[in-house]
Structure formats: structure tokens, C-alpha cells
Amino acid sequence: MKKNTPRKSAFCSENDISLEELHQLCGTEADFADFPLASSLEKNVLVYDGDELRRAVKQGQSTEFQSEMAAVFSSGPGVLVLKDAYGDTTVIDRMNIVFDHLFEEQRLFTAGSDHFSKAGENSRIWNTFQKSALHSPDAYIDYYKNPLIRLVAESWLGPHYQLTAQVNVVHPGGRAQICHRDYHLGFQENDEVSRYPLHAQIMSQYLTLQGAVAHSDMPVESGPTLFLPYSHLYPLGYLAWRDERFRDYFARHAVQLPLLKGDAVFFNPALLHAAGANDTPNIHRIANLLQISSPFARAMENVDLYQIVGHIYSTILEKVRGNALTDTELNTLIMNSCDGYSFPSNLDTDPPRESMAPLTVEELCHNAVREEWSDEIFKQALQSHFAKRQP
Numbered sequence: 001m002k003k004n005t006p007r008k009s010a011f012c013s014e015n016d017i018s019l020e021e022l023h024q025l026c027g028t029e030a031d032f033a034d035f036p037l038a039s040s041l042e043k044n045v046l047v048y049d050g051d052e053l054r055r056a057v058k059q060g061q062s063t064e065f066q067s068e069m070a071a072v073f074s075s076g077p078g079v080l081v082l083k084d085a086y087g088d089t090t091v092i093d094r095m096n097i098v099f100d101h102l103f104e105e106q107r108l109f110t111a112g113s114d115h116f117s118k119a120g121e122n123s124r125i126w127n128t129f130q131k132s133a134l135h136s137p138d139a140y141i142d143y144y145k146n147p148l149i150r151l152v153a154e155s156w157l158g159p160h161y162q163l164t165a166q167v168n169v170v171h172p173g174g175r176a177q178i179c180h181r182d183y184h185l186g187f188q189e190n191d192e193v194s195r196y197p198l199h200a201q202i203m204s205q206y207l208t209l210q211g212a213v214a215h216s217d218m219p220v221e222s223g224p225t226l227f228l229p230y231s232h233l234y235p236l237g238y239l240a241w242r243d244e245r246f247r248d249y250f251a252r253h254a255v256q257l258p259l260l261k262g263d264a265v266f267f268n269p270a271l272l273h274a275a276g277a278n279d280t281p282n283i284h285r286i287a288n289l290l291q292i293s294s295p296f297a298r299a300m301e302n303v304d305l306y307q308i309v310g311h312i313y314s315t316i317l318e319k320v321r322g323n324a325l326t327d328t329e330l331n332t333l334i335m336n337s338c339d340g341y342s343f344p345s346n347l348d349t350d351p352p353r354e355s356m357a358p359l360t361v362e363e364l365c366h367n368a369v370r371e372e373w374s375d376e377i378f379k380q381a382l383q384s385h386f387a388k389r390q391p
Helices: 019-026 050-058 062-074 090-106 128-135 137-144 147-157 198-207 244-253 305-321 327-337 361-371 375-388
Strands: 040-042 045-049 079-083 122-125 162-170 208-214 264-267 285-293
Touching: 019 244, 045 050, 045 062, 050 062, 050 079, 050 147, 062 079, 062 147, 062 264, 079 147, 090 122, 090 128, 090 137, 090 285, 128 137, 128 162, 128 305, 137 305, 137 327, 147 208, 147 264, 147 285, 147 327, 198 208, 305 327, 305 361, 305 375, 327 361, 361 375
Parallel strands: 045 079
Antiparallel strands: 040 045, 079 264, 122 162, 162 285, 208 264, 208 285
């Protein structure tokens, strides 16, 4: 006769958290043999070579890498690094110039505090994704055409994801963040988190992917992000990260890797992590933080993709006519810059076509580029598309 075992409640509180359970998970040592496409394993963090990934994309062999990365984010350590994610760092330098202009325009160098940092210790620009597109379409295109962003994003979220980005500068003397989990539920207080059944808490990590592109060299003493590998596997982590015992455990066991300008790190949003202290006298640590959302989820920031693609379309067309974009770069750029999901819409005025779904902006943009629509015609089509989707 089968013995009955107590069933764990679907609704938990912070009284149910267990440091021992977290310790058992985080005591796992990744087996490098389980990740044969990685170039190295450093402190339980998988490292992938950007040149190898670019070759795989060019040869149409990226699916194996994506499958392995999905395993890293799900059952593996939860974090990976792309060395030389931007092989040409002049792209980074040009975007840094854009960031400088945005900081100057918004006077944010002495702005208020960040989520987990004291005022004055860091400087942040929200929605650099849209702001950089409007400020410099050329710099935006060269930055977001990078197929490695798409490769990693699709490995976890599939197609038609939504990019948002925020630049963050941590100044010399900036203190470390407290360890935390990220959006969605990482931005909610425990009373609110406990209202969600445990399966919904676990599911939420599959709706976003966190990333950061190093826009400056980041030696360890400058405070690159600390991670606690395998901590994303702890089911009650959204209720536990504020507990002092868990923060102390993180401080004792978290790992940290130096990054060079052009490297990128991506991680499961449920992984316990925190930006480190900048103990240097002269390094202003700069990262472009990428939050990538599933098309089935709500992104953290409102981004006007109609405005972005309308603004950069003429530059895209110019580059296509000049053979300055490969097919892979063009497809990546359009996916990154357009809404590729058909819903929500007004199905009375925007009915499905031959398929079961209405036309997307991503499809519209591909049609326009392929048929070389004028800028005026494309913007009229965008306006029409937007109007049809309104209630």
C-alpha cells in the first residue's frame, strides 16, 4: 500500500523558507562534460566563445548551442558568459557616446537611487533601448543587429521576445547591491509574492531573461555582478532573498568573474545575484542591462516599438541597399525592434488573415524592406496598423 506523504502547500509564506534546502542545491558542482559546447567552466559559470557562436550562426548551426544554453538556464548553474559578444568594440564605444549625450540631456549623473543602490553611487538611464534609437539610428542598428543577443534570447524565450535596456554606471566607491532576484516577482514584497501559488512563482522565471553587456573593462575590484549558481532552483527564493540568513549565505558563497569590454553575461532572473562594490579609485563601471521578455509576458518598461521602427526604417533601407547588413543581421535587427506577436489586438478591425493571427509589425517591416517601400509609405502603413489594433 502506498504511503501517504504530506503535500506541500501551493501557497507559502516566508515562514516556510529553508536555508538548508538552498544549501543543498547550491552545493552542486557543474560537470563540464554536460556542456560540451562551452569553452570553459569558471567558478560554476559556463563561458562561451563569441567567435565560435558567430561561426555557428553563420553556418546555420546555432540550435545546438541554444539547446545547451537552455539547459544552463533551467537545470544548470543558471548563468553564462559570452566572451567577445561584441567582437568589434567600436560598436560599444559609439553607443557609449550616445549614452554620454543621454546623460547630459537628462542630467542623471546625480539622479536618485536605483532599486538596490544608494543615491549618488550609480547613474542610470531607463529605456536606453528606445532613447538610443531616437538619438542615433545608425549606432542603434549596429548595436542591436548583433545575432548573439538573438541566439541567447531565443534559447530561453523563443521568438518575438521584447527587448528593453537600461544603462547603469557604478562610480568609484559605489557599494555592493544587496542580493536579490529580478522581475517579475523579485520586484514585489513578500506579502504580495505569497498570494501567488508556488507553481506560478516557479513559472515566472521562464518569462524573462536578464543580461548585461560590459561597456567598460570590469576587473573584479570594480564590482562585476556576483552570482550564486543553482540558486534559481530553490522554489521559495522569491520569499527568501530578503532574509538575513540567505543574504549572509550569498555573501559567503557567491562567485564573481571579471569581464572585458564587449563581453556579456546572461542569467535566469530567479538566480540570486547582486552588483559588486566598486573598490577602484578611477573606474566608472558601465553596463548596458538587458531585460528580455517572452511575448507571453509583460515587459517592465513601456517601449514604443512603432516609434522606434518608424524612426530607424530609412537607415535600415539605406544599409540594405548598400549591402551593409547580412540577412542574419537584418532579421535580428527587425526582431529586436518590432513587435512580432499578434496579440492583443482589436479582432473586429484587425482580423486574422489566412492564418489564425493578425499581421505583426515584424512581418510588416520585412515586407517593406523586401519591396523597398518609401519612408512615407512605411510610416503610413505603421499608422494604419496601430489604428486597427485600438479598441
